[in-house]
Amino acid sequence: MIKINENYLKLQASYLFSEIGKRVAAYQKANPDREIIKLGIGDVTRPLPPACIEAFHRAVDEMADIGTFRGYGPEQGYEFLREKIAAVDFQERGLEIAPDEVFVSDGAKCDCGNIQEIFGADITVAIPDPVYPVYLDTNVMAGRTGGYADGRYEGIVYLESSHENDFIPELPATDVDLIYLCFPNNPTGATISREQLQAWVDYARDNRALILFDAAYEAFVRDPDIPKSIYEVNGAREVAIEMRSFSKTAGFTGVRCAYTVVPAECRGYDSAGQTHAIRDFWLRRHATKFNSVSYPVQRAAEAIYSDDGRKQGRALTDYYLRNAALIREEITALGYDCVGGENSPYIWVDGNTDSWGFFDLLLEKAGVVVTPGAGFGKCGQGFIRISAFNNYENVQQAMEKIKTAISG
Ligand code: PLP
Numbered sequence: 001m002i003k004i005n006e007n008y009l010k011l012q013a014s015y016l017f018s019e020i021g022k023r024v025a026a027y028q029k030a031n032p033d034r035e036i037i038k039l040g041i042g043d044v045t046r047p048l049p050p051a052c053i054e055a056f057h058r059a060v061d062e063m064a065d066i067g068t069f070r071g072y073g074p075e076q077g078y079e080f081l082r083e084k085i086a087a088v089d090f091q092e093r094g095l096e097i098a099p100d101e102v103f104v105s106d107g108a109k110c111d112c113g114n115i116q117e118i119f120g121a122d123i124t125v126a127i128p129d130p131v132y133p134v135y136l137d138t139n140v141m142a143g144r145t146g147g148y149a150d151g152r153y154e155g156i157v158y159l160e161s162s163h164e165n166d167f168i169p170e171l172p173a174t175d176v177d178l179i180y181l182c183f184p185n186n187p188t189g190a191t192i193s194r195e196q197l198q199a200w201v202d203y204a205r206d207n208r209a210l211i212l213f214d215a216a217y218e219a220f221v222r223d224p225d226i227p228k229s230i231y232e233v234n235g236a237r238e239v240a241i242e243m244r245s246f247s248k249t250a251g252f253t254g255v256r257c258a259y260t261v262v263p264a265e266c267r268g269y270d271s272a273g274q275t276h277a278i279r280d281f282w283l284r285r286h287a288t289k290f291n292s293v294s295y296p297v298q299r300a301a302e303a304i305y306s307d308d309g310r311k312q313g314r315a316l317t318d319y320y321l322r323n324a325a326l327i328r329e330e331i332t333a334l335g336y337d338c339v340g341g342e343n344s345p346y347i348w349v350d351g352n353t354d355s356w357g358f359f360d361l362l363l364e365k366a367g368v369v370v371t372p373g374a375g376f377g378k379c380g381q382g383f384i385r386i387s388a389f390n391n392y393e394n395v396q397q398a399m400e401k402i403k404t405a406i407s408g
Pocket of ligand 1 (some may be wrong): 106214
C-alpha cells in the first residue's frame with residue numbers, strides 16, 4: 001500500500017489566488033463592458049533587457065553548432081556566471097563572497113522551498129507573518145509543524161509584522177534554530193535597516209541559529225542606508241544564507257534563473273554537537289537532485305552584468321519604482337496608512353477594514369484588482385497589497401479609478 005505524506009493534509013488550500021480569480025470572473029461576467037486593471041500579482045510585465053536577448057540568441061546559435069554545442073553543465077552553475085555574480089553583486093560592493101559560494105538555480109522559489117531539507121526534522125522554525133507562503137508550506141510538508149488552527153500552524157514561531165513594530169519583526173522571545181527573513185519584503189514592501197539586521201545576525205550567532213535571507217527584491221533598493229545584502233552586516237557569513245533572483249530584477253520570471261549564496265563559514269550541528277559546513281550539504285543536495293539551468297539562460301543572466309545589461313536592468317527596476325511611487329503618493333493622499341513602495345515594488349495598505357471587503361470595494365467600484373493581505377497570514381488582516389508590476393499608464397488609470405471610487 002502506497003502511503004502518502006500526511007503532512008500534506010495539514011496544508012491549507014491555496015485559496016488566495018483562486019478566490020481572487022473567482023471574484024474577478026464573477027465581476028467580469030456581471031460587468032462585461034468594464035475594464036479591469038490588475039495590480040494584484042507579483043509578475044513582471046516588461047520584456048527582457050536587450051543585452052539578455054542578444055546573449056540568449058548567441059547561446060542558442062552555439063547550441064546549433066557541433067563545435068560549440070554544450071550538454072550537461074556544472075550542477076552549481078557555470079563559472080562564467082558565478083564569477084560575475086560574486087564580483088559584481090558582492091565584491092564590487094566590498095562584500096567577501098567567492099564564486100564557489102554561489103549556487104545558480106532555476107528560481108528563488110525552489111531554493112527557499114528546497115533548502116529546509118538539509119536541516120533536522122526537529123528544529124524550531126521562525127517564519128514571518130505576513131509571509132511569502134513558500135517558507136511556511138515547505139516546512140509543513142516536511143513535518144515540522146502540528147495542525148492548523150485559528151490561522152496558525154502549531155510549532156511554528158511566528159514573527160509578526162504590524163504597525164506596532166513598523167513591519168520589522170522583533171527577535172523571538174523563545175529559542176529558534178532557523179529564521180526566514182525577506183527584505184525588501186513581500187508582501188509588505190518594508191525594508192530593514194543595517195542596525196535591525198545586525199540584531200538578527202547577533203541573535204543567530206548567540207543561538208547557533210541560521211538565517212535564510214530572501215533578497216529577491218534587492219535590486220529595488222536605491223537608498224544607500226538600506227542593506228541590499230545580509231552580508232553587509234558584521235558576522236553574517238557564519239550564520240546567513242542569501243537567496244536572490246533575476247526574476248524581478250531583470251524580468252526573468254518566465255526564463256527562470258536565480259542563485260543562493262552559502263558562505264564557507266556557515267555551520268550546522270549534528271546530534272553529537274559536531275559542526276558541518278552547510279555549503280557541503282547544499283552542494284551534495286544540488287548535485288544529487290539538480291542539473292542546473294540551461295546554458296542559454298545562464299548566458300542571458302550573465303549579460304545582466306555587462307555595461308549595457310546593468311543600465312538596462314536598472315532602467316527596468318526604475319520603471320516599476322516609478323509606478324510604486326505613484327501608487328504610494330495617491331494612496332497616501334486618500335488618507336490611507338501604507339508601507340513600502342520606496343525601495344520596493346509592493347505597497348501594503350491599511351484599509352482599516354476587512355481585507356476581502358476592501359478587495360471587493362476596489363474591484364466593484366474601481367475595477368482594480370489588488371491582493372487581500374489576509375491571504376498572507378493572520379497579521380495581513382485589514383491590509384491589501386498593491387503591486388507596481390504593470391505598465392505606467394495602467395497604474396495611472398487604476399489610481400484615478402480608485403480615487404473616484406473612494407472619494408466620490
Ligand atoms: N521570494 C520572494 C519573496 C518572492 O516574492 C518570489 C516571487 O514572487 C520569489 C522568491 C520567487 O522568485 P523566483 O521567480 O526566482 O522563483
